[in-house]
Amino acid sequence: MNGTEVSLDYGRMLDLLGIEAQLLTAATHDAHADAPVWSASGRTLGESVRHLGDLCEDTLAWFGVAAPRWELPERFELREATSRFAVRLADLLAEFGARPPHDRCPTWWPEDHTVRFWLRRMLHATTVHRVDVQTGAGVSPTPIDPDVAIDGIDEVLRVWFGHRLPALGITATRQCSVGVHAGDRNWLVTADPSGAAVLSSPDVATATPDAVVGGDAPAVYLWMWGRLPNRAVETSGDPDAIAQLWGLLQLATR
Numbered sequence: 001m002n003g004t005e006v007s008l009d010y011g012r013m014l015d016l017l018g019i020e021a022q023l024l025t026a027a028t029h030d031a032h033a034d035a036p037v038w039s040a041s042g043r044t045l046g047e048s049v050r051h052l053g054d055l056c057e058d059t060l061a062w063f064g065v066a067a068p069r070w071e072l073p074e075r076f077e078l079r080e081a082t083s084r085f086a087v088r089l090a091d092l093l094a095e096f097g098a099r100p101p102h103d104r105c106p107t108w109w110p111e112d113h114t115v116r117f118w119l120r121r122m123l124h125a126t127t128v129h130r131v132d133v134q135t136g137a138g139v140s141p142t143p144i145d146p147d148v149a150i151d152g153i154d155e156v157l158r159v160w161f162g163h164r165l166p167a168l169g170i171t172a173t174r175q176c177s178v179g180v181h182a183g184d185r186n187w188l189v190t191a192d193p194s195g196a197a198v199l200s201s202p203d204v205a206t207a208t209p210d211a212v213v214g215g216d217a218p219a220v221y222l223w224m225w226g227r228l229p230n231r232a233v234e235t236s237g238d239p240d241a242i243a244q245l246w247g248l249l250q251l252a253t254r
Contacts, residue, residue, distance in 0.1 A: 007151045008123075010101040010116060014093070016148065017123045021089050023142050024049070024130040025082055031137035033078040038135060040226025040250050045136035048129050049081040055125050056088035059118050062106055063095055092122065109159050121159075124152045128225050135227075149217035150183050154200065156224050156249065157187050162198040165252040171195060172248060176241035179207060181214030182221070189245055196248070211237030213245070226250050
């Protein structure tokens with residue numbers, strides 16, 4: 001897999017983004033903005049919806065779309081944040097639908113400067129925060145398709161851990177390597193005080209890491225984003241290496 005390849009079809013990602021947005025919006029109907037969300041994000045339900053609206057506006061700005069910022073008051077009703085998200089996502093879906101997937105545009109990941117990068121990014125952001133909103137609203141989270149989760153694992157490891165972490169100047173306190181397994185995909189994550197790196201199948205076949213994290217792909221995906229506890233995934237080997245990987249992921253994605 002190179003920097004421009006993803007495992008999900010562009011049209012399917014576009015459909016999934018719309019579905020995820022509908023699930024999120026439906027979960028807010030009888031919820032309260034101040035409801036806490038159990039996750040590493042530390043946000044309330046309302047803050048999660050507002051954050052997604054911010055991401056929509058930021059992505060439109062990367063596309064060069066001149067949309068005025070939709071400011072919310074300091075104390076806002078959940079319906080205000082949800083309406084803003086719905087309108088801005090509709091604007092974004094229109095842009096995604098009108099642009100070819102390989103259309104060039106600015107991004108913050110040097111390996112992919114196409115529209116596809118932003119669709120993938122918004123799909124995973126919306127999926128993770130949809131789980132937050134459903135959880136905060138007391139709604140049983142809708143299952144995530146395994147292939148979506150596998151693509152999300154690849155994105156969080158290669159885009160956030162492999163690139164964003166070094167870009168922020170954050171490094172590991174000690175050398176470690178962790179193998180990650182989900183479905184038929186494997187990744188080898190290495191980190192030390194000088195930097196971080198990620199290899200994916202089939203380059204990791206002969207590796208012997210310090211520890212291994214694996215299991216059901218949606219569980220591994222949500223664990224990496226700080227949405228599930230350690231008991232939701234299967235681990236073996238050095239627990240300190242796994243703890244360091246998790247901690248670095250939370251710093252990279254905050």
